Amino acid sequence: MHDTEATGIAIDASKNLIFFGDHAGHITARDLNSPALPIRIPISPPAVAASDMAFDGVHLWRTDTSNRTVQQIDPETGAIVFSFVPDFYVIGIAWDGRHLWLSEYNGFAGNERIVQFTPQGVPTGVEFPAGLVDDLVGGLAFDSTDNTLWLGARNKLYHYTITGKHLPPIPIGGSGRFIDGLEFQGIAACLQ
Numbered sequence: 001m002h003d004t005e006a007t008g009i010a011i012d013a014s015k016n017l018i019f020f021g022d023h024a025g026h027i028t029a030r031d032l033n034s035p036a037l038p039i040r041i042p043i044s045p046p047a048v049a050a051s052d053m054a055f056d057g058v059h060l061w062r063t064d065t066s067n068r069t070v071q072q073i074d075p076e077t078g079a080i081v082f083s084f085v086p087d088f089y090v091i092g093i094a095w096d097g098r099h100l101w102l103s104e105y106n107g108f109a110g111n112e113r114i115v116q117f118t119p120q121g122v123p124t125g126v127e128f129p130a131g132l133v134d135d136l137v138g139g140l141a142f143d144s145t146d147n148t149l150w151l152g153a154r155n156k157l158y159h160y161t162i163t164g165k166h167l168p169p170i171p172i173g174g175s176g177r178f179i180d181g182l183e184f185q186g187i188a189a190c191l192q
Contacts, residue, residue: 008053008139010060012075019075021062025050029075043078045071052103052139054095056119061100063090070102070121084121088113092140094149096162099124103140103151112137114149114160128164138179152179 008021011032018035021027025047028038048066055061059081060073068089072082092103100117110133116126130137130151138152148167151158157179159167172179 007051008062010053010055012055012057014057019053019055019060021050021053021060023050025064027053027060027062027073027075027078043073043075045073045078045080047071052092054093054100054142056095061093061095063093063102065089065091065105070100070117072119082121084117086115086117086121086123088115091137092151094140094142096142096147097144099126101140101142101149101162103130103137105137107136114140114151114164116162126162128160130158131166132158154179 006020007023010019016032017029018032019027019029026042026044028042029040030037031039047064049064051063051065053060053062060075062071062073064071069083069085070090070093071080074081086102088104089106090102091105094101100119102115102117104112104115106112112130112132113127114130116124118124132153135153135155141150143150147162149160149162151160156169156171158169161167
């Protein structure tokens with residue numbers, strides 16, 4: 001939504017930073033211990049409709065839902081250092097330490113997927129159906145505590161193994177708004 005402060009979030013644990021990205025593409029870094037105040041001037045890599053973000057230890061990754069791109073961003077300068085276009089409408093992104101995971105958005109079509117890519121933008125061949133019924137695909141996060149994926153949606157927080165096995169979801173209430181920013185750090189989940 002255009003009035004939401006963050007449509008994407010990413011965490012750099014080594015610098016104790018949380019990045020909030022808005023729909024217009026502005027990315028603000030904040031201290032994890034005191035996230036209310038920005039700690040530096042926001043960066044604004046070009047985007048039409050910025051969505052979910054992830055951090056790979058060096059760069060931010062962000063999806064731009066309007067032009068279907070995945071962007072690799074320098075968190076210091078805001079420069080887009082690499083981008084690629086998956087063959088589907090991408091919204092969520094997660095980093096598992098080696099690969100990117102992307103969630104496909106098709107509205108209520110019911111055939112959305114979660115697809116793994118290399119950092120060079122090449123599909124690895126690993127993918128599985130999201131399996132949503134009457135729900136909307138949103139942000140994606142990798143949980144390093146058990147090597148699983150979490151998918152934000154409108155009515156539930158969906159949980160999967162990286163082989164596609166569906167684990168018990170968590171109901172999140174009927175807000176009518178789907179979770180488009182989702183990130184894990186240790187055992188704490190961050191939702192937007």
